[in-house]
Amino acid sequence: MKVEDSNLKFLNPFLEYDFHEKLTLKKDDLIFFSGSLVECIGNARSDLDIFVLYSKASDRKTYDYDFGELKTEFKRVLEINCDIEYWPIEVLQNIIEQINNINFSNDKRTINHLMIKGYNFKQLSSLLHRFYVSVPHNQNTEMYLSIRETLNESNYFRMMTRFYINAVDNLYDDVIGTMENNDLLTSLHISKSMLVNSLMALLFSKSVSIDREKWVFKKLEKLSSTDKRIEDIYVKSIVHYFERIGSLNEDIEDIVTLSNNIIESIET
The missing domain is CATH 3.30.460 (Beta Polymerase; domain 2)
Structure with a gap:
């Protein structure tokens, strides 16, 4: 071979x-x-x-x-x-x-x-x-x-999609709890982790396997070249993960909203 x-x-x-x-x-x-x-x-x-x-x-x-x-x-x-x-x-x-x-x-x-x-x-x-x-x-x-x-590849991708959706759900409470405690830097950090996990779920829902969070943007970029909707998510994710747009509160809320929108778009 x-x-x-x-x-x-x-x-x-x-x-x-x-x-x-x-x-x-x-x-x-x-x-x-x-x-x-x-x-x-x-x-x-x-x-x-x-x-x-x-x-x-x-x-x-x-x-x-x-x-x-x-x-x-x-x-x-x-x-x-x-x-x-x-x-x-x-x-x-x-x-x-x-x-x-x-x-x-x-x-x-x-x-x-x-x-x-x-x-x-x-x-x-x-x-x-x-x-x-x-x-x-x-x-x-x-x-x-x-x-x-x-x-059974279908079962594999479905299981991993659910795993990361569950991870997003678990992180949501941490984001809200730290916001309510006015610990905004911690909340921002967790919200970004929430976004990464939502992107991991998205990749698995598209039959793209991944096991290291550090490659999530690289793999999303490759996938975006053939899917306009994924390209839109990729661009928004880059902006919200790496750039500051508004106040800490606004950035956290925007990242949570984007993460939830990604999860809601996934068929499980």
Whole structure:
């Protein structure tokens, strides 16, 4: 397998590279590449993220950082700094199984749709995002595709849209409470977080996967190039997030209104 996208051709040497001398690998391990470089939103200082999915039964050596079943190493490979994460493959399979079986008609909290002992929702949803946007190493492409094809993408995007809508709802009370307490700087800060979460919800509602808030404007900008309504939201969000327009009270109220309008426009 070779990558034809001109922005990703740097990956081709990695797809064939024998990592056994650099990494803690076994024959049946699944390797994939992900992160901002693979999504073409990174920069010259970005690291390449490499994920190794292993069977829990495998024996492993000592890692740079060992957090139970999640382990990390840092290596320089082919002149690029790499962050390597080792995850039990059973965790990813369990995530996909739980997402595929979600019943959206019940009142179960979104955060409870993904529950695996030893991990929190953010860790699990981030792993799935990294897998969703990744490129596999040629060592086990068939295994990669067989897992990838089992994911119910509609359920994934719907679950994450709801997660961020819930986050916006929770932040609203904090915005109002701090305003009522005349703590306007804190309220402004929270209102901006509320806006970012509403944009995360919007992206997921448009089937755009994201796991880091820092990329929200970058991804929104890319999406806005093909959608006039998104372009309008993007422009307004840039203005309200980065510029001061009126008084603190007015800015907070405008950001809250924009956030609510974004959420109301999303079909869940």
